[in-house]
Amino acid sequence: xxxxxxxxxxxxxxxxxxxxxxxxxxxxxxxxxxxxxxxxxxxxxxxxxxxxxxxxxxxxxxxxxxxxxxxxxxxxxxxxxxxxxxxxxxxxxxxxxxxxxxxxxxxxxxxxxxxxxxxxxxxxxxxxxxxxxxxxxxxxxxxxxxxxxxxxxxxxxxxxxxxxxxxxxxxxxxxxxxxxxxxxxxxxxxxxxxxxxxxxxxxxxxxxxxxxxxxxxxxxxxxxxxxxxxxxxxxxxxxxxxxxxxxxxxxxxxxxxxxxxxxxxxxxxxxxxxxxxxxxxxxxxxxxxxxxxxxxxxxxxxxxxxxxxxxxxxxxxxxxxxxxxxxxxxxxxxxxxxxxxxxxxxxxxxxxx
Amino acid sequence: xxxxxxxxxxxxxxxxxxxxxxxxxxxxxxxxxxxxxxxxxxxxxxxxxxxxxxxxxxxxxxxxxxxxxxxxxxxxxxxxxxxxxxxxxxxxxxxxxxxxxxxxxxxxxxxxxxxxxxxxxxxxxxxxxxxxxxxxxxxxxxxxxxxxxxxxxxxxxxxxxxxxxxxxxxxxxxxxxxxxxxxxxxxxxxxxxxxxxxxxxxxxxxxxxxxxxxxxxxxxxxxxxxxxxxxxxxxxxxxxxxxxxxxxxxxxxxxxxxxxxxxxxxxxxxxxxxxxxxxxxxxxxxxxxxxxxxxxxxxxxxxxxxxxxxxxxxxxxxxxxxxxxxxxxxxxxxxxxxxxxxxxxxxxxxxxx
Numbered sequence: 001x002x003x004x005x006x007x008x009x010x011x012x013x014x015x016x017x018x019x020x021x022x023x024x025x026x027x028x029x030x031x032x033x034x035x036x037x038x039x040x041x042x043x044x045x046x047x048x049x050x051x052x053x054x055x056x057x058x059x060x061x062x063x064x065x066x067x068x069x070x071x072x073x074x075x076x077x078x079x080x081x082x083x084x085x086x087x088x089x090x091x092x093x094x095x096x097x098x099x100x101x102x103x104x105x106x107x108x109x110x111x112x113x114x115x116x117x118x119x120x121x122x123x124x125x126x127x128x129x130x131x132x133x134x135x136x137x138x139x140x141x142x143x144x145x146x147x148x149x150x151x152x153x154x155x156x157x158x159x160x161x162x163x164x165x166x167x168x169x170x171x172x173x174x175x176x177x178x179x180x181x182x183x184x185x186x187x188x189x190x191x192x193x194x195x196x197x198x199x200x201x202x203x204x205x206x207x208x209x210x211x212x213x214x215x216x217x218x219x220x221x222x223x224x225x226x227x228x229x230x231x232x233x234x235x236x237x238x239x240x241x242x243x244x245x246x247x248x249x250x251x252x253x254x255x256x257x258x259x260x261x262x263x264x265x266x267x268x269x270x271x272x273x274x275x276x277x278x279x280x281x282x283x284x285x286x287x288x289x290x291x292x293x294x295x296x297x298x299x300x301x302x303x304x305x306x307x308x309x310x311x312x313x314x315x316x317x318x319x320x321x322x323x324x325x326x327x328x329x330x331x332x333x334x335x336x337x338x339x340x341x342x343x344x345x346x347x348x349x350x351x352x353x
Numbered sequence: 354x355x356x357x358x359x360x361x362x363x364x365x366x367x368x369x370x371x372x373x374x375x376x377x378x379x380x381x382x383x384x385x386x387x388x389x390x391x392x393x394x395x396x397x398x399x400x401x402x403x404x405x406x407x408x409x410x411x412x413x414x415x416x417x418x419x420x421x422x423x424x425x426x427x428x429x430x431x432x433x434x435x436x437x438x439x440x441x442x443x444x445x446x447x448x449x450x451x452x453x454x455x456x457x458x459x460x461x462x463x464x465x466x467x468x469x470x471x472x473x474x475x476x477x478x479x480x481x482x483x484x485x486x487x488x489x490x491x492x493x494x495x496x497x498x499x500x501x502x503x504x505x506x507x508x509x510x511x512x513x514x515x516x517x518x519x520x521x522x523x524x525x526x527x528x529x530x531x532x533x534x535x536x537x538x539x540x541x542x543x544x545x546x547x548x549x550x551x552x553x554x555x556x557x558x559x560x561x562x563x564x565x566x567x568x569x570x571x572x573x574x575x576x577x578x579x580x581x582x583x584x585x586x587x588x589x590x591x592x593x594x595x596x597x598x599x600x601x602x603x604x605x606x607x608x609x610x611x612x613x614x615x616x617x618x619x620x621x622x623x624x625x626x627x628x629x630x631x632x633x634x635x636x637x638x639x640x641x642x643x644x645x646x647x648x649x650x651x652x653x654x655x656x657x658x659x660x661x662x663x664x665x666x667x668x669x670x671x672x673x674x675x676x677x678x679x680x681x682x683x684x685x686x687x688x689x690x691x692x693x694x695x696x697x698x699x700x701x702x703x704x705x706x
Contacts, residue, residue, distance in 0.1 A: 126594065138528060141536055175491060175582040183494055183579065210586025214594040226536065227583055229528040230576075233563025234584045235591040241479065241567040242595050249619040259616030266602040266609035 001030040001057040001075040003094025004297040008038055010094060013303020014049065015042040017311075020304075024311060027082050029054050029075040054078040058095050060296060064102035071103060080107045083289040089314040090290040092281075092306050094298050100291065101139050101284060108289040111323050116140045116147045117286035118225065119293065120158050121232060126216040129163045133220045134213065137282055138229035145188035146331065148172065148222050152193045153329055154285040155220035156202040157322040162283070162313055163219070167201055171208030171218035173227060182207065193222070196330050281306040283313065286326075290319050354383040354410040354428040356447025357650040361391055363447060366656020367402065368395040370664075373657075377664060380435050382407050382428040407431040411448050413649060417455035424456060433460045436642040442667040443643040445634075445659050447651050453644065454492050454637060461642040464676050469493045469500045470639035471578065472646065473511050474585060479569040482516045486573045487566065490635055491582035498541035499684065501525065501575050505546045506682055507638040508573035509555040510675040515636070515666055516572070520554055524561030524571035526580060535560065546575070549683050596624075634659040636666065639679075643672045 001007055007030055014026055025048050028035055032053040039049050056073040071077045076095050082088040084107050093100050101117070110117060118136035125132040135151050135158075136143060143151070152170045159168035172190055174182040190206065197204040205218045210231060213221055223231070250260035260267070280302040284291040290313050294306035313319075354360055360383055367379055378401050381388055385406040392402050409426040424430045429448050435441040437460050446453050454470070463470060471489035478485040488504050488511075489496060496504070505523045512521035525543055527535040543559065550557040558571045563584060566574055576584070603613035613620070633655040637644040643666050647659035666672075 124594065126597075141528060173583060175494060175579055210583040210588075211590035211593075213587050214590050223583075226528055227580060230526060230563040230580055231583055231587045234566055234587045235563075237564035237567050238588040238591040239595060240564075241477065242592060244479075245623050246599070249623040250616065252619055252622065256616055256619035259612050259614075259619065261612075263603065263609055263612035263616060266605055266612065269605065270598050270602040 001054075002059055002096055002296075003294070004060070005094075005299060007035060009299050010303050011035070011038040011042065011045070012300030013298070013307060014039075015044050016300055016304040017307040018042075018044040018048055021308075021311060024048070024307070026050070027052055027079075027088050029078040029082070030057070031055055031075075052078050052082065058099050060096050062096055062099055064096075064098040067096075067099040068102050068106055071099070076100060076103055077107070080104055080289075080291070083291070084108055090292060090310040092292045092294060092303075092310050094294045094296055094303065094306075096296075097138070097282075097293055100293055104284055104287055104289075104291050108287040108291070111286055111288060111326055113326055113329075114150060114286040116143060116150075117284055118147075118151050118154060119282040120155060120285050121228075121282045122162075123213055123221075123232070123235070125214045127219060129165065129219070131163065132213065132215075132218065133159050133163070133168075134228055134232065135220075135222060135285065136225035136228050137232055138225045139284070141224065141226040143185075143224035145185050145192050148185070148189035148224070149192040149196060149331075150286070150326060150329070151222045152202065152204070152220070153196065153200055153325050154322055155222060156200055157318065157325050158283060158285060158313075159219050160201075161316040161318040161321060162309065165219055167203060168219040169203045169205050169217070170197070170220045170222060171205045171212060173213075173221055173223035173231070174207040174209065177207045177209060189222075192331075199328070199330060200325060281309040283309070285322065288319070288323075290314065354407075355412055355449055355649075356647070357413070358447075358652060360388060362652050363656050364388070364391040364395065364398070365653030366651070366660060367392075368397050369653055369657035370660040371395075371397040371401055374661075374664060377401070377660070379403070380405055380432075380441050382431040382435070383410070384408055384428075405431050405435065411452045413449050415449060415452055417449075417451040420449075420452040421455050421459055424452070429453060429456055430460070433457055433642075433644070436644070437461055443645060443663040445645045445647060445656075445663050447647045447649055447656065447659075449649075450491070450635075450646055453646055457637055457640055457642075457644050461640040461644070464639055464641060464679055466679055466682075467503060467639040469496060469503075470637055471500075471504050471507060472635040473508060473638050474581075474635045475515075476566055476574075476585070476588070478567045480572060482518060482572070484516065485566065485568075485571065486512050486516070486521075487581055487585065488573075488575060488638065489578035489581050490585055491578045492637070494577065494579040496538075496577035498538050498545050501538075501542035501577070502545040502549060502684075503639070503679060503682070504575045505555065505557070505573070506549065506553055506678050507675055508575060509553055510671065510678050511636060511638060511666075512572050513554075514669040514671040514674060515662065518572055520556060521573050522556045522558050522571040523550070523573045523575060524558045524565060526566075526574055526576035526584070527560040527562065530560045530562060542575075545684075552681070552683060553678060634662040636662070638675065641672070641676075643667065 027050050029052045035051050054075040058074045058076045079091045083091045119139045120135040121137035122131040159165045194204050282293040292310040380403050382405045407428040411427045411429045432444050436444045472492045473488040474490035475484040512518045547557050635646040645663045
């Protein structure tokens with residue numbers, strides 16, 4: 001309900017997905033009176049959507065802490081509740097990211113041993129699979145060495161189940177690739193990740209730099225949520241500046257306008273390759289259950305892409321596999337399990353996220 | 354001497370610059386026997402280059418700490434020495450960034466009141482001037498609230514003298530634009546910068562996000578050197594991925610190859626607009642003297658761009674103006690001047706940079 005384009009874009013996305021994939025069924029959360037006519041209009045959704053009535057909506061402006069206290073009647077709460085109860089395998093939402101993460105931690109709870117859940121984001125790359133995984137994309141502005149090591153494990157699970165990579169290569173984001181560079185917690189994380197690579201079935205390529213995010217030197221890039229969020233948005237901003245200038249270059253003269261007509265299919269191919277709607281879906285990792293966060297401004301195509309990703313993760317048994325991987329990690333005894341207090345009120349859910 | 358293309362690219366850059374600008378003269382540092390024939394071959398350099406013999410070279414692999422101890426015979430040391438002695442107005446180098454920053458701090462010393470010098474980098478943008486200033490681009494992986502406020506002052510001076518902006522708009526990089534978001538030191542920096550805006554003659558636009566780096570909401574973007582370096586390299590990596598894919602799209606079919614011929618001038622225009630060689634030069638700010646760091650792989654065109662920037666800064670009296678601006682800043686008494694111990698051996702010059 002809380003996405004920028006409202007429920008009609010979401011129902012449009014359900015219809016697109018339902019048409020392509022006969023194995024999908026949906027529980028749709030929100031005000032029944034508003035949703036019923038939208039669903040009735042789509043023939044592919046007949047008998048495949050159950051509407052779960054929820055009167056309230058989390059808006060993009062709501063503060064996470066507020067939603068945690070007063071959000072019980074919202075469609076977001078109801079959607080997470082259906083995952084918690086085992087009725088839905090995975091939750092997809094276009095709503096407020098901070099509130100969705102806070103409510104997800106509150107209702108689904110963190111996996112045993114995980115202190116900071118993360119958001120994994122797909123990033124266009126030169127790799128054969130077309131994308132790299134970056135995490136944390138902005139769930140938490142902090143991450144210590146243990147968190148970063150767990151991001152490597154979770155990213156490995158995601159790359160295996162979401163991108164079909166048997167032995168993903170993991171890199172740790174830093175300002176240089178030399179081992180003496182960077183912050184102290186990054187050196188510690190470097191050693192912890194290296195120690196877990198062979199048992200967890202990934203290859204650790206060591207430190208990588210910002211320019212490696214779209215490269216083929218690794219498949220999974222690990223960083224804290226502050227750096228990850230800045231990097232993602234910088235990449236988006238750069239890409240959109242270049243597209244604008246490309247359009248302007250082709251409008252410049254009659255000859256360049258003619259060229260753009262001839263190049264139409266080539267440019268469409270490029271546009272499709274870097275179309276953000278095709279890679280729509282940040283995945284929340286480290287919870288008891290899978291949550292896919294679609295872009296707030298997603299249209300029906302974007303929502304369908306998020307649903308496709310959610311389906312693939314659900315079908316691969318991703319959530320259980322990830323839990324098993326995290327549980328089997330080697331941690332030096334000083335890390336212990338002390339962080340796993342299972343309380344509802346710390347770091348991740350603060351407004352600073 | 355230590356750039357990727359050696360001294361011939363540098364001498365080629367001098368010749369290009371000398372031809373365009375009759376007010377330039379050069380002191381060139383390195384082994385005389387190697388440099389003399391290179392200079393003699395260029396007619397525009399006759400009587401305009403003084404060679405200062407220096408036998409040793411700082412390589413890209415040398416550690417900054419090593420160079421500080423044993424670098425006395427290097428061309429880099431000699432070049433900085435000529436600025437320190439007042440013989441040269443500004444130093445331009447294509448060499449090892451970490452070593453150049455370490456030696457610059459050692460020989461030129463920090464400005465009174467400055468604890469962390471910064472590297473200011475130009476970034477293509479939608480603004481009329483075509484570029485935004487980002488700092489710190491990687492001089493120091495840390496920055497506290499006071500440092501960030503000083504970056505705002507130094508960035509303002511740079512935008513005024515390097516980009517001719519009378520009242521630059523300054524933004525502070527964060528993961529969201531809401532005031533409750535981000536790290537604690539960022540909230541503190543927000544208030545310190547706001548308090549200095551009107552006296553220092555800039556407009557503070559508050560928090561900005563990664564996607565605002567190429568935008569027209571501000572002219573100067575302030576951040577710590579870790580985040581700044583990751584953002585710069587992510588932007589570079591994204592831009593080069595897109596250029597590759599654009600080339601591939603135009604090679605795809607006979608029709609698209611024809612289109613690329615017709616679009617040739619449009620594409621050249623775009624290429625020129627985002628050509629990294631045109632904006633070649635990170636400027637070290639916060640020292641007694643100006644140092645311009647050219648890209649290590651710069652060719653003659655790149656070196657000439659760095660020299661042009663150096664000339665503009667030298668002519669505007671940039672170094673003195675920046676010092677005056679920093680000295681006049683309003684600092685709450687708790688910051689005092691305790692940081693300014695003028696010693697040579699702390700943070701900035703460590704190998705972690």
